Amino acid sequence: MELKDVRAIITGGANGMGRCFVEQLRASGAQVFFCDVNPEAVAETSAALGVPGSVADVSSEADVSRMFGEAWDAMGQVNVLVNNAGIIRDGLLIKRDRSTGELVPLPKQRWDQVLAVNLTGPFLCMREFAMRCVQHDLKPAVAVNISSVTRAGNMGQSNYSAAKAGLVADTTLWAKELARYGMRVGAVAPGYIATPMVNSMRPEVLEKVLLPVPLRRLGQPEEIWQAVRFVLECEYFTGRVLEVDGGLRL
Numbered sequence: 001m002e003l004k005d006v007r008a009i010i011t012g013g014a015n016g017m018g019r020c021f022v023e024q025l026r027a028s029g030a031q032v033f034f035c036d037v038n039p040e041a042v043a044e045t046s047a048a049l050g051v052p053g054s055v056a057d058v059s060s061e062a063d064v065s066r067m068f069g070e071a072w073d074a075m076g077q078v079n080v081l082v083n084n085a086g087i088i089r090d091g092l093l094i095k096r097d098r099s100t101g102e103l104v105p106l107p108k109q110r111w112d113q114v115l116a117v118n119l120t121g122p123f124l125c126m127r128e129f130a131m132r133c134v135q136h137d138l139k140p141a142v143a144v145n146i147s148s149v150t151r152a153g154n155m156g157q158s159n160y161s162a163a164k165a166g167l168v169a170d171t172t173l174w175a176k177e178l179a180r181y182g183m184r185v186g187a188v189a190p191g192y193i194a195t196p197m198v199n200s201m202r203p204e205v206l207e208k209v210l211l212p213v214p215l216r217r218l219g220q221p222e223e224i225w226q227a228v229r230f231v232l233e234c235e236y237f238t239g240r241v242l243e244v245d246g247g248l249r250l
């Protein structure tokens with residue numbers, strides 16, 4: 001697909017990598033619409049970039065349906081979806097409290113929150129996207145799922161690793177199911193990237209996480225955009241995941 005023909009929805013587009021994808025697509029001549037759960041960030045991003053956006057929670061079926069309707073009205077169609085919105089709520093499965101010595105389990109709420117945004121969200125958006133593309137016989141159409149290198153199983157991320165691994169599994173099966181309709185589905189698995197999500201880490205923690213990264217630095221959102229762009233443009237790419245992680249092995 002040529003970028004000038006893209007009519008894209010970017011989820012979680014008001015910050016970090018999502019905002020970078022919005023900017024880069026726009027600069028490439030594509031039409032873009034973004035959503036985000038943070039109303040102030042939506043207003044600020046929309047005004048700063050001159051791109052239409054909507055306040056929507058990707059884990060809400062009603063929000064996703066409304067948001068697709070708004071994007072469709074704004075662009076006349078939608079032929080690209082970037083499932084980018086994500087959150088972290090880290091914690092060990094069980095942890096010994098330093099002061100009391102008691103074992104503390106990971107609260108189920110943290111599991112539910114991360115699965116809802118990082119896995120149910122992409123499912124709801126992908127289902128709505130596929131329905132509309134097939135109903136309108138729109139082809140080619142491409143979806144890009146933002147997974148993570150931590151899908152391999154990262155300590156302290158039972159919820160996040162499971163969601164990001166599940167998203168890659170669904171990338172493969174959605175690619176298989178939807179190829180007959182002219183749709184491609186790819187995933188990008190970033191390593192540690194300089195966005196608000198990672199910049200909120202304490203400096204000593206950041207230094208530790210970079211130790212196993214051969215390139216010894218954080219990636220930049222623009223370097224993840226290069227992978228997203230590849231998935232959009234390469235007509236023979238589907239059902240696979242591109243790892244952009246500075247060589248990190250977990």
Ligand SMILES: NC(=O)c1ccc[n+]([C@@H]2O[C@H](COP(=O)([O-])OP(=O)(O)OC[C@H]3O[C@@H](n4cnc5c(N)ncnc54)[C@H](O)[C@@H]3O)[C@@H](O)[C@H]2O)c1
Pocket residue numbers: 011012013014015016017018035036037038041056057058059083084085086087117121146147148149189190191192193194195196197198
């Ligand atoms: N930063 C990294 O190192 C890194 C590494 C691997 C994967 N990722 C993934 O890349 C994606 C983008 O991460 P980022 O670092 O840019 O994060 P970020 O926190 O900077 O931005 C994420 C955006 O998603 C929005 N969001 C959160 N919950 C939402 C919801 N329910 N509905 C709609 N929007 C919602 C947030 O408001 C925010 O604007 C995420 O899926 C993340 O898991 C990030």
